[in-house]
Amino acid sequence: MGSTSASEKKKKKKDKEMKQQKPNKEEKKKRQTTLKEVRALGEQLLTSRSHINNLPILVGYVSPDSPPEFVVESLLSLHSFFAPLLPDLPPSSSKSPSLSHAGVDDPNLIYRTWLRSKFDDFVRSLLLLILSPQPQLPLRVHSSEPVDMLFDFLASKYFSYINVRYFTYISLEKLASTLNARNLSDAGGTNDEKPSKTSVERPIRNIHNIISRIPPQDDVKEDSDKELWSGSGSPLEGDESEELSGAQKAKDKHLKPGKQENNVSSVANFTKKMKLKFTKAWLSFLRLPLPVDVYKEVLVSLHQSVIPYLSNPAVLSDFLTRSYDIGGVVSVMALSSLFILMTRHGLEYPDFYEKLYALLLPSIFIAKHRAKFFQLLDSCLKSPLLPAYLAAAFAKKLSRLALVVPPSGSLVIVALIHNLLRRHPSINCLVHREDDYDTEESNSEAKRANPENDSDTLSDKSTKKRGLDHFDNEESNPMKSHALRSSLWEIDTLRHHYCPPVSRFVLSLENDLTVRAKTTEINIEDFSSGSYATIFGEEIRRRVKQVPLAFYKSTPKSLFSSTDFAGWTFQQVESKEGDVANCTINVPEGNDKGAAKRQRTDCN
Structure with a gap:
């Protein structure tokens, strides 16, 4: 029995090793064939409505478990498919009642509602892909559109919701902490190992563009401040997923009649914790090696946009004193915030x-x-x-x-x-x-x-x-x-x-x-x-009562009159061509400063 089981284990191990060594060519061929199939699925979806069933298949490829080339190919096809259809799609499927219960017989509406549900699935898949702990390099696709357009879109449409601002602060804090840790670890490496200055500055500028566009609590309209975004939720981990699930439950109850009390309590919970998340996000950002222009922009707005909303403004003491010690324009910009900390928050600064x-x-x-x-x-x-x-x-x-x-x-x-x-x-x-x-x-x-x-x-x-x-x-x-x-x-x-x-x-x-x-x-x-x-x-x-006047009986021909220099005469000596060659100044005799007649060239 023992020998038989040992021989079976060796046989299984050998078969497993052979399978791992054999499939290199077969797997490579399969992947190449599958990539062609994925591309063909996208082309069919874009060319004919009869291939609409390719849509859920392509959405299924947008996953962290899929090969990166499959994900990229599916993203390109799905973007081209959904971009022209978005304006005509109905609201999110989570907001719309079930069509079967509503008794709707319009096939066009049913079709567009189905497309909306697949678009929501696509968005959820993208969020899972973005929040994946192991992002793959080929998926980092750069857009040709300016990134400011995306920031403006976020600020105008989504930052009015309190839960969006709340979880944005959480994400920005994590991103800034990761960048700061990476910067500290790369500081001790060789020049070849260190990232380029541009690659480090770009994410810092993006964080600043987002965090500076989030409206403070007092600048949000009262009605908007009581709303929660009821779109598709984002998959977070740990304690934040519990908070998000609670928020999602509150949003679902908010959609049902007679359940508004839960939404109010959920908003109050977000509001209570907002200052803490706001403070952590800004502190993590200010620890980064800010570019000079970003540094100046932060100092200019810090006393108005940040300090009044911090849970404890004294935490900015070190940052502001270091800025004030730099000198020049930076010190001038840091003076406003430092003055507020000294006069309102008890900061002592002997120098x-x-x-x-x-x-x-x-x-x-x-x-x-x-x-x-x-x-x-x-x-x-x-x-x-x-x-x-x-x-x-x-x-x-x-x-x-x-x-x-x-x-x-x-x-x-x-x-x-x-x-x-x-x-x-x-x-x-x-x-x-x-x-x-x-x-x-x-x-x-x-x-x-x-x-x-x-x-x-x-x-x-x-x-x-x-x-x-x-x-x-x-x-x-x-x-x-x-x-x-x-x-x-x-x-x-x-x-x-x-x-x-x-x-x-x-x-x-x-x-x-x-x-x-x-x-x-x-x-x-x-x-x-x-x-x-x-x-x-x-x-x-300004009204002037007395105006000094200059009156001449005849038009002056020289800057000074002969009476201005008593005893002096000024003569112009013209050359043969008619140009003034030099000037002769006749000085009265007895003048101690020189001869009776001097010449200056280039008088004109």
Whole structure:
């Protein structure tokens, strides 16, 4: 018995090995023949209605278990078949009553309803194929259509349903986590093993395009927010499949009369968990290596579209502080969100004002997002607890920038300094200070900022070097800038600015801003987005009482008249061809600067 069973096992094993070795050619031939048959099934379906029974056969090939070439061939045929028919198909079979119970005898309606059911089966097969844990490379078919069209379609038709948004957040979180893990694992490999930059950026951009198009909870219409998408369900695994099955049950009950209470409870369940899924999806996305343009777009909209809907906005502290430390335009964009975390969510950032001080550069006055930056700058300097040296440093830094920025920037600077002087009376000593005058207050502040220096030494330096501005414009630390020992002499130069609105606006600083009852703060928003165009527009709308006139009895023939330069005569010497060859300037005798007659070539 034992020997017989052993021999039978050996025989079966040998037959199995022979079967595995033999079918290579036969299986290859079978697969080639079957592929031709699949292609023939598709051609017959597209050419004649009599071959409509090929439709369920082709739908059956759209499966993770089918060979990839069969799936691709079936997809091409089914797409060509369903694309022109979709507008005429009835609603989803899950929404339509059974035709047999309805007593419908119209064969055309029955046929179209049957086509709709096969289309729903096709969609379910596609979802199973997409969510397959082992996708095969030949199935990654790229469309020639722009992908933005698909994103717009999702946003306009499906993102109004609460369950679609809910499960989209779950899918985006998984996708972003997978990309992040793959990026970390590829970071240690060789250059040949690392994926190209384009292949990594494309899925990141797609995630951003989807997650940024999902409307926040408050932006969804009230009626839409109570609806669940009752289309075909998606096969998910684990706990999410249970949630989906519960949602599907709620949707089915919603279709039946008298069962609306279950739908309301299901929507409430989704709404309760939405913030958590929203937070996880965004955090997973922000951990990815974002391209520069995507990074900037995220920072611009983060304070409005993301922070108000997070379960705990403080989780963005690390991301925003890293962004703020980068400097330049990125820091300006991160300032809005960081300011919200500091003022509303208790974030402590000790180096905030030092980083803000470093952002005051001439380039900021022509930046795209300068309007929001100046408004936030004014808000950050509003606290009455701001130290005097810090308020003086910002006032002095801004006044120095007024010498090099466009006229619109000078207007903003005057408005900011006006508010600083009004809020912090301790820095009004900067408004007027003689060259050899140092107040006791400024010396004490300077001594606290520089404890290694003696106040007497500082006072001696100020008295010995008349006309010296102690402010260090190159110092990045406002505490060490010696701003309290300086004055706002730069603002005085704006009295003679070539742009009339600037010279007029400077006069607002002549008021006694320490008397708060007689003055009001200036709204920075009125000046923050100014430009040459806005200044010109305001000037041409301004009514002028007195207009300077230039009247000449005869048309002038030269730029300057002879009376403008007493004792000087100007003569033109023409060449033989009639062109002006040079100019002769007759200088009166006794002039110490040169000979009585000089010649300049190329006068014209």
